[in-house]
Amino acid sequence: MYDLKYLRENLDHIRTSLGRRGNDVPWADIQTLSEERRAVTTQVEQLRYELNKGSEEIARLRRAKAPAEEVMMAMKQVGDRIKVAEGTLRKVEDALTDVALRIPNLPHGSVPVGADASDNIEVRRWGTIPTFSSPPKPHWEVGENLGILDFDRAAKIAGARFSVMTGAGARLERALINYMLDLHTTQQHGYREVVPPLLVNRQTMTGTGQLPKFEEDLFRLRDEEYFLIPTAEVPVTNLHREEILSGDCLPLRYTAYTPCFRREAGSYGKDTRGLIRLHQFNKVELVVFTTPDGSYEELERLTGHAESVLQGLNLPYRVITLCTGDMGFSAAKTYDLEVWLPSQQQYREISSCSNFESFQARRAGIKYRPIGGKKEAKTDFVHTLNGSGLAVGRTLVAILENFQQPDGSVEIPSVLRPYMGGLERIQKE
RNA sequence: GGAGAGGUGGCCGAGUGGCCGAAGGCAACGGUUUGCUAAACCGUCGUAGGGACAAAAUCUCUACCGAGGGUUCAAAUCCCUCCCUCUCCGCCA
Secondary structure (H helix, E strand, O other), X not given: OOOHHHHXXXXXXXXXXXXXXXXXXXXHHHHHHHHHHHHHHHHHHHHHHHHHHHHHHHHHHHHOOOOOHHHHHHHHHHHXXXXXHHHHHHHHHHHHHHHHOOOOOXXXXXXXXXOOHHHOEXXXXXXXXXXXXXOOOOHHHHHHHHOOEOHHHHHXXXXXXXXXXXXXXXXXXXXXXXXXXXXXXXXXXXXXXXXOOOEEOHHHHHHHOOOOOOHHHOOEOOOOOOEEOOOOHHHHHXXXXXXXXXXXXXXXXXXXXXXXXXXXXXXXXXXXXXXXXXXXXXXXXXXXXXXXXXXXXXXXXXXXXXXXXXXXXXXXXEEEEOOOOOOOOOOOEEEEEEEEEOOOOEEEEEXXXXXXXXXXXXXXXXXXXXXXXXXXXXXXXXXXXXXXXXXXXXXXXXXXXXXXXXXXXXXXXXXXHHHHOOXXXXXXX
């Protein structure tokens, strides 16, 4: 969210910079409400000043044993006027905050302008696309034939868009999680592991930008004000909500494995089979808090960390820069990592790495105090970043598809074998 | 779930209606002293939003003592609701 003062003073700049991203923002209302907020704030503060002075006067009179009734009557009036003015102020501020929370982040200057996914820019490719003597099978066929994926029973016990993994499939999922976490918590990557809550409150969801605009994408409990997290980004970024961090502890890097829960509203008919699009999936997430001047360097680093997972697994992928039209609400710049899926003959998203600049930090009140340099240690908002490192289910998909063998077995990438009890190949049991 | 005790600045802790944005201590920062360290002494030491100044320094106003309401001329202090923490009992992985 934008600072309300900044919003008032830079309305036109924000509006033009957002372009079509700001199409559904009620700009005229914001202008009116901003001006009104300023006027009423001034009025309230003046009245309070009058009241404070009057109260001091009463205290003085009473100490001097002088009658104070006259002043008290006058202050009663002032108090009533304050109540009215405060009521107005609150209404205006609530209305203004509500719309301000729905304005998306400004794209960074390096982000290509575009309307949709077709305008995204490919940055680089890595790996060799495998060749097959016969057409490669989709992962659900590979998995069901091996007896390690069971979508029929998942549908029975939960419904569509859920999965059941068994035997070597379950083991592979767990192996991937451990491999990723072990990699990111090494000295070179330097992330601190976190196990956060999977249910969070409304304030937390607002801090990272899921609320108020995207409530329909979230699962929500019926009786309690709890939401299931759609990504570990939410609880981990909110670790430091309403905190002022010491500048010398930045950058702060966290990694967390969590299940993620998404309604997938509006995606009917897309990726209906297999593990690609589920209501519940596992993900290892990377989250970074850093200073504003270092955040774009950190985005490259973070993206590299996500890539190194794919490289370790020897899965071919490409990196793309999302254009302005395809970026998420909170992001200032996003790289997507897309892994090659042989059955679809295309690259599919497996990670999304974003710099949110101060957008989330403003919503969540995450600041830092600069250290060193000049002595004036004015606090400033941190920049937050995050990226999948990686989506575990989709990684399993990529392994089943890319490493499937003519006999229906699947070769296990060598880095995962220690996590699989030395198993080199998944075969029908 | 039952009973009780609490939530005050980076931390500890005083403050039960008015010169209280809040004593005192610790930590931190700057300085004096010092062969070095330590100690001692002096000073600084919350966040945010307005206003004054061309701007900075600075000055000034407003808000903030878990959150939100209420009482009052006036609330950290009294009342209500909620949240959180702790102790005991019960239950439980």
